[in-house]
Amino acid sequence: MHRLDFVLVFLLSAAFLLKGADATRTKDRIYANIEGTSACFRRMNGTHQFGCASQRTGNVGVLQVLNNQADVAWLVKEAPEDKYMAVVFSDMFTRQTLDALKESPKVNGVVLLRSDLEESSLASYSPEDQCPNRYSGLSSFSEQQCGQKESWNPKGNSLLLIDWGFPIFFVHNDTSIKKITDCFTKHNSVREGMAGRSLCAMEMQAFMIAAKDSETCIRRSNMINNLNPMRYCDPMGDRNVWATLFPREASEPDRSVIILAARLDTTSMFDGESPGAVSTVAGLVAALAAYDLLAHTDLQEADGNVMLMLFNGEAYDYIGSSRLLYDINNKMFPKKSANVPSMGTDKIRMVIELNQLSQINRTAGGKVAPMFFHKTAGNDINNDVATFINAMKKLQSTIPVSFLDSSASSLPPVSLQSFVKADSKLPGVAITDYDQSFTNNFYHSILDDSKLLGFSYLNGTTAAPDSIQTFLADLSTALGWSIYELMAKKPYSGTARVNSSMVDEMLHCYLNSINCTLMRQATNDDYTLFEYPPALYVGVTNGPNAATGLTGRLVALLTGKEVNVTKDKCKINETDLTHQYLWMRGNDDSSKGVCVQTTMNYSAASSPAFDIEGYDWKSGQFSTWTESVWKSFEVRIFLKPSYGHEAFVISFGSVFLLLSFIVVYFIYIQSDVFFDPNINNGGC
Numbered sequence: 001m002h003r004l005d006f007v008l009v010f011l012l013s014a015a016f017l018l019k020g021a022d023a024t025r026t027k028d029r030i031y032a033n034i035e036g037t038s039a040c041f042r043r044m045n046g047t048h049q050f051g052c053a054s055q056r057t058g059n060v061g062v063l064q065v066l067n068n069q070a071d072v073a074w075l076v077k078e079a080p081e082d083k084y085m086a087v088v089f090s091d092m093f094t095r096q097t098l099d100a101l102k103e104s105p106k107v108n109g110v111v112l113l114r115s116d117l118e119e120s121s122l123a124s125y126s127p128e129d130q131c132p133n134r135y136s137g138l139s140s141f142s143e144q145q146c147g148q149k150e151s152w153n154p155k156g157n158s159l160l161l162i163d164w165g166f167p168i169f170f171v172h173n174d175t176s177i178k179k180i181t182d183c184f185t186k187h188n189s190v191r192e193g194m195a196g197r198s199l200c201a202m203e204m205q206a207f208m209i210a211a212k213d214s215e216t217c218i219r220r221s222n223m224i225n226n227l228n229p230m231r232y233c234d235p236m237g238d239r240n241v242w243a244t245l246f247p248r249e250a251s252e253p254d255r256s257v258i259i260l261a262a263r264l265d266t267t268s269m270f271d272g273e274s275p276g277a278v279s280t281v282a283g284l285v286a287a288l289a290a291y292d293l294l295a296h297t298d299l300q301e302a303d304g305n306v307m308l309m310l311f312n313g314e315a316y317d318y319i320g321s322s323r324l325l326y327d328i329n330n331k332m333f334p335k336k337s338a339n340v341p342s343m344g345t346d347k348i349r350m351v352i353e354l355n356q357l358s359q360i361n362r363t364a365g366g367k368v369a370p371m372f373f374h375k376t377a378g379n380d381i382n383n384d385v386a387t388f389i390n391a392m393k394k395l396q397s398t399i400p401v402s403f404l405d406s407s408a409s410s411l412p413p414v415s416l417q418s419f420v421k422a423d424s425k426l427p428g429v430a431i432t433d434y435d436q437s438f439t440n441n442f443y444h445s446i447l448d449d450s451k452l453l454g455f456s457y458l459n460g461t462t463a464a465p466d467s468i469q470t471f472l473a474d475l476s477t478a479l480g481w482s483i484y485e486l487m488a489k490k491p492y493s494g495t496a497r498v499n500s501s502m503v504d505e506m507l508h509c510y511l512n513s514i515n516c517t518l519m520r521q522a523t524n525d526d527y528t529l530f531e532y533p534p535a536l537y538v539g540v541t542n543g544p545n546a547a548t549g550l551t552g553r554l555v556a557l558l559t560g561k562e563v564n565v566t567k568d569k570c571k572i573n574e575t576d577l578t579h580q581y582l583w584m585r586g587n588d589d590s591s592k593g594v595c596v597q598t599t600m601n602y603s604a605a606s607s608p609a610f611d612i613e614g615y616d617w618k619s620g621q622f623s624t625w626t627e628s629v630w631k632s633f634e635v636r637i638f639l640k641p642s643y644g645h646e647a648f649v650i651s652f653g654s655v656f657l658l659l660s661f662i663v664v665y666f667i668y669i670q671s672d673v674f675f676d677p678n679i680n681n682g683g684c
Contacts, residue, residue, distance in 0.1 A: 031203070034180065034635040036173020038270035040164070042208040044233065045317075046215060046609075046617035046624035050160065051269075053208035053628075054109070054167040060203045061085040061108035062194075062640060063184045066092055076104035080195050083108040085202040087180065090114050090447070091121050095157040102164060109204045110168045111635075113177050114446070124441035127159035127269050132443075135620050136317035137417035138410070152412050152434075155441045160269060167206040169635050170270040170446065183637055201640035209233075210628035215617040217626060218610070233626040234540035237606030240264070240320045241310040241552045243559060244599045245295060247578035248305065248340055256304045256349040258483060261415055262287035263355065264551060265538040267315040268446050271633070274537045277453040277511055278433075278440045281536075282468070283354035284310065284551075285506045286476045288558065289498045293480035295559035296496060302487040304349060308555065311415050312548060312605035313538040315444065317623035320605035321418035326622070329422060333603060340578055348419070350384045351428035352483070355414045358453055359471055360439045368471060369439075370402040374412055374430040376420050382427040384486060389429065391482035391491070399478050400465075408436045431479075450511040457508045463500040469507065473500040506554075510534060514550065521585050522553040524593060540627050541606045552600050556582050560598035570595035 040052035061083035066072050072092075075084060085108060086101050093112050101107040130151035171177055183200035210217040210233035217233035241264065244257070262283045266276025275281075291308045299306075313319025327333035331342040361369040373389055392403050411417055414430045433439050442448045450456070454468045463469040481492040509516040515529035523529065527550075534547035563570075563581070570583040579597050586594035607623040609615045617624050 031636040031638045032179060034171060034173075034176045034202075034637060036171060036176050037633065037635050038170040038172070038273045039206045039633040040168040040170075040269045041206065041271055041630060042210060042628040043236070044210060044212070044214045044217060044626045044628070046620075047213055049163050049210075049212055051208075051628075052164045052166065052168045052206060054204050054206045056207050058203050058205040058207070058634075059083075059085075059108045059167055060201060062199045062201050063087055063111075063180065063188055063637070065181065065184050065189075066097070068092070069097070072097055072100050074191075076100055076106060079106055081199070082106065085109045085111060085204070087111045087113060087184065090125070093125070095159060098159065098164070102162075102166075107166065109166045109202070110164075111180070111202070112168065112170045113180065114170065114172055115174050115177055122442075122447065124155035125445050125447055126153055126156045126441060126443040128153055128156045128267075128444040129158050129161055130154060130156040132156075132315075132413040133317050133417075136322075136623065137413065138421055150436060152436075153438050153443050155438075156443065160267070160444065167204040168269070169204060169206070169633075170273060171635070172273075180637065187639065199640050200637060202635065202637045205632060205634040206630065208628040208630055210626070213617070214624045214626040217628070231629055233628050234542055235606060235610045236313060236316055236538055236623075236625040236627050237319050237323075237541040237604075238265075238312045238538050238545045239548050239602040240312055240324060240605045241308075241548060241555060242601060242603060243291070243308045243555050245299060245306045245559075247599055248334070248343070249578055256347055257307050257343065258304060258349050258486065259307045259309050259351045260287055260291055260479075260483065261309045261311060261321075261351060261353040263314045263415065264310040264312045264320070264536070264548065265315055266448070266536045267444050267538075268448075270446060272535060272537075273446045274444075274535065275446065275449040275511065275533065276444075276536050277449050277455065278356055278358045278360070279443055279448055281507065281510045282357040282453060282472060285503060285510065286357055286472050286479070287354050288506060288555065289473065289476035289503055290479040290483070291555075292502075292558040293476065293496060293498050294483060297480070297484055297492070297494060299484065299487055304487055306483060306487065310551060310555075312545075313607075313623070314415055316538065316625040317607075318415060318418045319538065319607050319623045319625070321415040322421075322622055323604050323606060323608060325418050325422040326608045327603065334601065335603075345419075345423045345426060348423075348426060350382075350388070351416055351419050351426065352388065352479075353414055353416050353428065353430040354479075355412070355430055356432050356434060356438065356440055357472065357475065358433045358439065359466075359468060360433065360452070362466075368400055368402050368474075369433065370404045371431050371433055371475065372404050372406040372435050374406045374408060374414070374416075374432060376411065376416065376426065376428045377424070385427050385429055388482055388486050391485045392478055395478045395481060399474050401471075401474050401478050403431075404435070406432075406435050450507075453507075453511070455507050455511060457512055458501075458504045459508075460501060463504060467500070469500040469504045472507075473498040473503045476503070509554075510536075514547075518554060518557065519550055521587055522550065522557040524583050524585060538605070541610075548602070552602060553582060553584065555600045556580070556596050556598035557584060557586075560596035560600070562586065562594045563597045565595045567593060567595070 042049055042051040042053050062081045064075055064084045065087045084106050130153050132153055187200040221232045263280045266274045266280040268274045294306055311320035328343055328345055333343055334340050359369050375385060416428045416430050419426050419428055442452055476498040484492040505518050509519050511533055513531050514534045515531050519529055536547055539545045567583050570581045582596050583593055584596055609622040609624050
């Protein structure tokens with residue numbers, strides 16, 4: 001055979017080995033992406049970093065499902081592989097388990113699996129501190145209860161306040177959960193002989209750019225570098241939502257204000273997974289419903305005003321409420337205007353706050369669980385507080401609600417603490433479903449959801465007497481009537497009540513789907529509403545939260561006044577800076593839209609610490625929370641070959657490479673023969 005024929009045979013043989021190859025990328029054949037994931041990420045304050053992060057190139061490890069503590073002990077002590085990804089279900093996602101995994105050099109990441117169909121067997125799971133906002137609010141005062149003998153959140157395990165050193169992902173997609181468990185069962189479930197066979201492995205990508213603490217990352221972000229500006233972290237914060245029953249005009253600067261307050265934010269370990277049903281949504285909905293009731297009563301002759309105030313960022317050292325008091329003390333609230341007077345703390349008649357409202361403690365077939373009044377210190381002699389509480393208690397005979405005075409010796413971790421810190425004589429009361437410790441055993445967790453609240457969307461059907469919709473409607477009615485009595489100086493004699501159907505729809509908007517009837521009515525065609533609940537995590541100051549804007553529009557829809565102008569003219573009037581004008585679809589679905597005049601507005605919910613020159617980051621005066629910047633989150637599984645298979649591939653590749661060099665060298669030294677233009681191609 002001619003030498004050229006030999007080369008052709010070699011090349012054809014190589015082509016035969018590659019038979020069946022197509023244009024699919026190699027990585028797509030190796031990896032299977034895991035969808036429906038949420039990542040734990042890094043947050044920082046003035047002194048520490050908390051949360052999770054992967055290496056810059058990602059973390060890799062063999063999958064190992066942990067069903068009990070014996071599995072945990074085997075993984076950290078006996079497992080033969082170098083690096084593992086620990087896979088747990090919700091009943092194993094505990095401080096005990098995670099601490100053991102954190103201490104082991106073999107663990108390179110953790111995966112929490114929770115199917116939408118799973119009924120959790122957990123009796124409690126709160127990743128928050130036992131003393132929420134331990135180092136802010138009134139924590140410097142000796143009379144604070146939390147941190148001494150008792151704690152407000154006894155089920156808290158402080159998972160949110162630990163720097164884990166590896167990535168943690170939450171997987172909630174049923175298909176992805178099956179993909180992970182099937183891969184483990186097929187390849188990894190038998191522990192004997194693991195080193196001799198291919199194993200199912202996982203790669204996690206959750207690299208965090210910021211590190212150490214907020215002071216460090218802000219300083220690095222502020223470095224002047226015109227060639228390649230770099231942002232390492234962002235201050236946490238957003239906007240507060242507020243409105244008044246009557247416009248605050250310059251002609252009446254002495255009018256006192258009753259503040260009806262609630263939280264607008266919640267948190268959890270995982271990005272995008274913060275339902276906050278009990279911790280936030282119930283109180284928010286009750287405040288909106290009570291304020292709507294007041295807006296439709298005749299209080300024009302009342303000597304005073306009622307301000308609805310929805311605070312953002314309260315989970316992180318009271319960002320929203322502390323900023324409001326900072327602005328008030330510096331005459332910056334509302335924004336400076338000749339038409340709108342600034343407000344001082346001396347004009348705040350009292351603060352009424354709604355915080356954690358549920359029926360978790362209701363006994364089977366029993367009466368409604370009581371709500372508790374937490375009063376500011378020395379308010380037993382305050383006439384307004386006494387009048388309000390007495391009015392609420394008197395309504396127990398006509399409205400099925402129950403109220404008790406709290407036996408706690410200090411204020412719980414509520415926004416009211418920011419007011420008392422600014423002015424110790426300021427009267428106020430917080431209404432909660434707990435006395436000396438939270439009834440919510442899932443505070444600030446992914447399990448603080450509609451099931452915990454006992455909410456099931458009724459979509460217009462009549463609510464049962466023992467439903468959460470009926471309870472919140474009754475509570476909001478009692479609240480509205482009692483504030484009316486405080487304002488009008490006489491009991492409410494009308495028949496207006498909060499409708500449980502409206503409460504049902506608002507709970508649906510915040511817990512099930514933002515694409516609900518009320519939100520569609522409050523928005524216009526410029527808004528895209530999705531079939532999932534709004535994100536109630538406060539986020540960062542340079543990325544406004546859509547939930548805040550939608551809540552503001554909902555306030556305008558419920559309490560605003562329709563004006564007969566076109567869409568083009570529905571905008572801020574320079575002669576009327578006491579109102580906003582918003583174009584929305586309105587209550588009539590057949591209409592082309594309406595213009596709503598409203599007193600609703602927004603104020604800053606960002607910490608003053610980032611505005612004060614030379615601020616002492618370790619002082620604890622204001623919140624210093626920041627959130628790290630990251631590029632992307634990614635989880636994928638693949639089959640990690642055994643050592644024997646890897647040795648075979650390397651050996652085969654080395655031999656093939658060596659043969660290739662030999663053939664190329666052989667062709668090179670015989671090039672004058674192979675490529676001679678005078679050669680007889682058909683000769684032998």
